[in-house]
Amino acid sequence: MSFTCIIVEDLQVAADYLKRCCEKSGQLEVKGHFTGVADALAFLNTNVVDLIFLDVEMPGATGFDLLDQIAYSPKVILTTSKPEYAFDAFEYNVTDFLKKPFTYQRFLDALKKIPPAAPQVADNTVTESGLDHIFIKADGKLIRLNNDEILYIESMGDYVKFVTGEKKYITHNTIKNLEEKVSKQNFMKVHRSYIINIDKISNIRENGLFISGKEIPISKAHKQEVLKRLNII
Amino acid sequence: MGNETLPNQFIFSEKMDAEALYNLYAGDYLYVEEIFATTLEHFDGDFGSIQLAYENGNTEELRKAVHKIKPTFGYVGLTALQDECKQFENACAGAQSIQEISKTYIPIKNALLEAKDLIQKEYDRLKAFNASQL
Incomplete structure (x- = not known):
């Protein structure tokens, strides 16, 4: 199993840690790291990924704003230090919610929740x-x-x-x-x-x-x- | 015998949560050194945002700046400070004016500055330790 992903995170140390978890897992190819929603959206408008690791509170816009604007539906794992966002995460049907900092084992547990059928974008076009x-x-x-x-x-x-x-x-x-x-x-x-x-x-x-x-x-x-x-x- | 340490084991300052650090990094001290270096590299910028928001009397920006730096302390074993930041963030969220939180701001500001010194010292020790292991 191998997924493509991006990291949307404004805290550098958290992004570095997450990137290392991705590399260590051998299951994820990190296509990019973005510190804000606008840059991430610009990337997602021209690239498809299977999974987004998404922080919630970032300068300018929130991770939920990104989910409102994205044109397709990749899997999403929220990474935040604020458990209060768990309810919103549920509303957005995210795959998992990682509270920073999280252990590598907890990271692997989150990956296990992704169905093997990813990517989750549409599988057929013209019917x-x-x-x-x-x-x-x-x-x-x-x-x-x-x-x-x-x-x-x-x-x-x-x-x-x-x-x-x-x-x-x-x-x-x-x-x-x-x-x-x-x-x-x-x-x-x-x-x-x-x-x-x-x-x-x-x-x-x-x-x-x-x-x-x-x-x-x-x-x-x-x-x-x-x-x-x-x-x- | 129970207190003996292995020759290649680094002993973190007792002010740090060594168990939390082990859970995150499993004794990979080279990686811990990297994490500490990244933290120090970005500390002044993030701390500056906190100071600026406070000086501008902007409680929402102050809350956001503290929210941003908060998890940093979890990554460097300062779990108690992460909790203190959380409480201060909540206080900012509920404050109508900067005066309401001015009393709690000074202690949190001092705690952040002390934390930076501690991270720097531990980083220097880690660097020396890792160099000695090569």
Whole structure:
């Protein structure tokens, strides 16, 4: 069993101790350490991890704020020195609650509570492809996304991120697989890492296009096809 | 015989909770040295936040600053000080003004400064001990 994780902790000595526990366990690969919620969220917007070790009180925002904003549902182990947060932890359905400082054995006990089926992000993506919508499986449920809601789809290794105007959904799939499943009327692949909704393009430059302020690269191989699909007068 | 120590066993100051330290680090003194070094490296910054919040009369910032430094003491065997910080943090949370906690602030401030001295001394001893084991 091997999980990827991040540590969100503003106290350096606590983060160092936790990192060492992770390394010692041989079960966890630490992808990053963040001392605040904003940096952690920025990382989680473009990376998928199985587990977050999350402090609660940090400068600027709390660990619970992070859980409110994250687009998918990794497992979470809260690490705090304040047991009063246990009730909130229960409300957020976290896997375990470690009171700092905790022993290595207590750390291992927390890891045992993680189901072997992790990662806990969605395991399938498109289960139904229609003319004007698709269904994706995310956060343990099937979610309908109308084609006109989707701005673009971005590759994240073994996962993809569906970006809508309102929210981001991360699900287990690949751009290559999705290319065959999404409506070809609305969508096209413009880069090995991106499928875009053609109707959402606001402008195009030499090697990229813009959708809702985001610059998306166009690869040489796809450029002619992109220009062909646009209504250029 | 019961009080004999092994030649490669470090004896922490009696002011520190040696059992808690053993539970955390299982006698890995090189690692304990690292932990003490990290603690000292960040101590002044965290302590400075406490002083600043107090001088500004901001009880909520003071509570947050004490909350942040509090677990540090658990990692270096000063479990009683961690509990004292907890009580002071609670006092800050319930205070309407900085005056309400000014009497308890001085003792906690002094305790923190004493703790830093103690951590520094133990760190120096640990460093020498670890060097002698190589």
